[in-house]
Amino acid sequence: MPARRKKSSNTIKPTVKSRAEDENHRDSLMRDSSMAITSSLDGSHVATRTPINARPHSNRLGGQADEDDVELNLLGEEERQWAREGSEPDLSEDVSKRPISTKDKKAMVLLCVLYLIQGVPLGLALGSVPFLLKDHLSYSQLATFALSGYPYSLKLLWSPIVDSVFLPSIGRRKSWIIPMQLIVGTLMLYIAVNVPRLMEDPSNHVYELTSVFTSLVFxxxxxxxxxxGWALTLLSHENLSYASTCQTLGLNTGYFASFTVFLALNSVEFCEKWGIPHLTLSAYLKFCSIICFVVTFWLIFFKKEDKEPVTETDMSIKAVYKTIWSICKLKHIQSLIIMHCFAKLGFAANEAATSLKMVEKGFKREDLALAVLIDFPFQLFGGYLAARWSRGDRPLQPWVIAFWPRLGFCLLGTLIVYWFPTPPISTSFFVFLISYTVFSSFSSTVQFVGISAFHTRVSDPVIGGTYMTLLNTFSNLGGTWPKWFILNGVDVFSVATCHLTQSSLDIALEATECVSDHGKAVCQGLGGTCVTETDGYYMVSGFCLVFGVAFLMMYIIPTARKLQELPTSVWRVKMV
Structure with missing residues (x-):
């Protein structure tokens, strides 16, 4: 923990500009400096933090020196200089036309690699491992494993600690990146060594698997x-917007390597068809752990973190948590949080269970992975188009409009599961599934970019990292918390019987005997066959769709209309 520095009485000089001109200038800076990204993989979106392109504020931040010192601490070096001089940056030169320096190019490569390391565990926990476990676990047990993805949606809870506690001799960011990557590599090596034991009979190791992967995601x-945080100092001021690009490339590459590519290479049929070596989960984890260790040791011995400029005061953990609480007490923020917490419930069944149901119906895992891989470039192109569409004065409008096609695709997904043809599937039906995946993903991309544009617009640039992380946390949490209930609900509402054939007589055991994993094993041991009479997936999917339409019409549309008409000033808070 660094020593606390002496406070200074420097204050921010107010700029001599009209309030309206000031607001327009700030919004323009934020729109030009931020880039929204999306990764619609099984409904899991990864939101980036917005680079802090701040400007000196007017009299609303004036007053006590202590408050101004705290706010100055959140600005970059150039921004603090502008604040002290009471001046604005010179925007007469188009910085977008400047060539990217060699230093920034190296920084971008480093960021891509660091984000790729982060994407590998996410691709395993949220993508490939649930599909590998599907043949051995019930939906209730899969719901338990789904808890492993929750830490990524709750990182706001401990982000102030990561931003405030560090060892100056190592570096503010390396103090956390180095040990975290060493732990990630060690955990992947542990899983690799224990794969035969954990995956041979996963029903008896569900809690251990969940604990290990939850730790990995955490x-x-x-x-x-x-x-x-390091991206804000690694890149120069005019190239901060490329931080989002680095996250898109690195995180999605790591995710697809662990999900799409691994599932294909892990399939014996796929490898025999194309004549390539079979890749086991153990071998893949060992390879990834080695890459993680190599990059970490390179950071330790060859990459020096630049010291961040001395600030007038320390940004304490307590001050950041108080600021988060002040933001949450705003009435319109509370309305936005309620909207985020329930907005994705209409898509929850589709994102949590539809792909698993298609695999259960006979759709091969490698074919599903191939469909997602084909969808990847369309996601990037869709994100570009959605970003252009969301640049207007009403960024929530495309987000709201995209609800209707997205809910429609959820209904279509349910019907696809219901009428899924007997394998092998035809080429025309496979093309239809790819088209469904692409268009469904595009509607999801439009929504994500639209809501990200709105978050960028309303977030105070002085506390942009905290503000954006707060809003994105609730947005991500809205898509995460229903998963456990959805997967459990599939089993709860399912009715299945075990049919035994003896001397040409059919004997049916109790209804619940073929729903649980234990019941299936007992039925198989008796030489019977499980017959599903009522599939709880359709009931859960129907409930989600009905709720999604009702909540959209009764709450989201009127609330979104009010929120986007509020002036930017009402979203601002003073540092506590």
């Missing part, structure tokens, strides 16, 4: 906080 989320 450590990766902590590394993400540190990398996001």
């Amino acid at each position: 450590i990766s989320a902590t590394q993400d906080i540190a990398v996001d």
Whole structure:
């Protein structure tokens, strides 16, 4: 923990500009400096932090020197200089036309690699491992494993600690990145060594698997906080917007390597068809752990972190938590939080269970992975188009409009599961599934970019990192918390019987005997066959769709209309 520095009585000189001109200038800076990204993989979105392109504020921040000192601490070196001089940056030169320096190019490569390391565990926990476990676990047990993805949506809870506690001799960001990556590599090596024991009979090791992967995601989320903060000092001021690009490339590459590529290479049929070596989970984890260790040791011995400029006061953990609480007490923020917490419930069944149901119906895992891989470039192109669409004065409008096609695709997904053809599936049906995946993903991309544009617009640039992380946390949490209930609900509402054939007589055991994993094993041991009479997936999916439409019409549309009409000033808070 660094020693506390002596406070200074420097204050921010107010700028001599009209309030309206001041607001317009700030919004323009934020729109030009931020880039929204999306990764619609099984409904899991990864939101970036917005680079802090701040400007000196007017009299609303004037007053006590202590408050001004805290706010100055949140600004970059150039921004603090502007604040002290009471001047604005010179925007007469188009910085977008400047060539990217060699230093920034190296920094971008480093950021891509660090984000890629972060994406590997996420691709395993949220993508490939649930599909590998599907043949051995019930939906209730899969719901337990789904808890492993929750830490990534809750990282706001400990992000102030990561931002405030560090060893000056190592570096503010390296103090966290180095140990976190060493732990990630060690955990992946532990899983690799124990794969035969854990995956041979996963029903008896569900809690151990959940604990290990929850720890893996938690450590990766902590590394993400540190990398996001380091990006603000690794890149020059005019190239801060490329931080989002680095996260898109690195995180998505790591995710797809662990999800799409691994599932394909892990399939014996796929490898025999194309004549390539079979890749086991153990071998893949060992390879990834080695890469993680190599990059970490390179950081230790060859990459020096630049010291951040001395500030007038320390940004304490307590002050950041108080600021988060002050933001949450705003009435319109509370309305936005309620909207985020329930907005994705209409898509929850589709994102949590539809792909698993298609695999259960006979859709091969490698074919599903191939469909997602084909969708990847369309996601990037869709994100570009959605970003252009969301630049207007009403960024929530495309977000609201995209609800209708997205809910429609959720209904279509349910019907696809219901009428899924008997394998092998035809080429025309496979093309139809790819088209469904692409268009469904595009509607999800439009929503994510639209809500990200709104977050960028309303976030105070002085506390942009904290503000954006807060809003994105609730947005991500809205898509995460229903998963456990959805997967459990599939089993709760399912009715299945075990049919035994003896001397041409059919004997049916109790209804619940073929729903649980234990019941299936007992039925199989008796030589019977499980017959599903009522599939709880359709009931859960129907409930989600009905709720999604009702909540959209009764709360989201009127609330979104009010929120986007509020002036920017009402979203601002003073540092506590």
